[in-house]
Amino acid sequence: MKSRNRVVAAVAIAIALGGCSSPQGSTSPPGTSIPITRFRAEPYSFAFNSGVEQPERLVVRDSAAWNTLWIRIHARQSPIPPLPTVDFTREMVVFASLGTRSSGGYSILLDSASEAGSGAIDVVVRSVSPGPRCGVTASLTEPVDIAKLPRRDTPVQFVERSETTNCP
Numbered sequence: 001m002k003s004r005n006r007v008v009a010a011v012a013i014a015i016a017l018g019g020c021s022s023p024q025g026s027t028s029p030p031g032t033s034i035p036i037t038r039f040r041a042e043p044y045s046f047a048f049n050s051g052v053e054q055p056e057r058l059v060v061r062d063s064a065a066w067n068t069l070w071i072r073i074h075a076r077q078s079p080i081p082p083l084p085t086v087d088f089t090r091e092m093v094v095f096a097s098l099g100t101r102s103s104g105g106y107s108i109l110l111d112s113a114s115e116a117g118s119g120a121i122d123v124v125v126r127s128v129s130p131g132p133r134c135g136v137t138a139s140l141t142e143p144v145d146i147a148k149l150p151r152r153d154t155p156v157q158f159v160e161r162s163e164t165t166n167c168p
Contacts, residue, residue: 034113034121036094038147039084045098045107045143051075052142055099057125057158061092061151069095073144092151096125096158097144104137105130105165110147120155127162134167 040046050073060066066086074080086093098108107128116122125145130136 032115034115034149034152036110036113036123036147036149038110038145040145043109045109046145047073048104048107048141048143049076050097050142050144052097052144053100054097056095056097058095059092059156060095061153062088066093069093069146073146086148088151090151091148093146093148094123094156094158095144095146097142098127099142101141101143103130104139104141105134106141106143108143108145110145111161113149116157118155118157120157121149121152122157122159123149124159124161127160129162129164131164131166134165 038046052072052075058069060069063086066088067083070083071080094110094113096108096110098106109126109128111124111126113121113123
């Protein structure tokens with residue numbers, strides 16, 4: 001009887017300890033925020049005249065792709081500003097473009113990042129359009145935003161949010 005109790009106790013302890021351990025490389029619980037650092041601190045798009053004419057969502061995990069993207073973003077500028085340093089062993093870059101718009105007043109922002117239930121990362125992209133009473137510039141624009149976050153080799157899902165600015 002005592003030996004049976006010892007076996008049951010040993011099994012219970014093993015189960016309890018096994019339940020407390022965390023496998024290496026595990027992700028945070030779904031909904032856990034991931035720090036995201038936009039390349040522009042103000043609550044506006046990184047650039048409005050980027051030359052990126054189509055809507056795009058990209059994840060950049062290497063320096064060659066980062067250099068190519070930086071040149072594309074600044075295709076309408078001369079000289080092209082220096083490439084910001086990104087440590088791709090620890091960080092990755094996310095990019096969103098709105099595509100060509102017929103006027104000013106449009107913006108795109110990379111708002112936040114969090115763990116998704118599937119093990120992926122959700123990056124929230126907020127697209128802003130001017131309301132009918134808003135004064136806007138009468139020129140084509142191509143808003144883009146860029147941010148960096150801790151490197152993960154899991155998929156990134158872009159979660160789209162849209163809003164319209166109400167002007168008096």
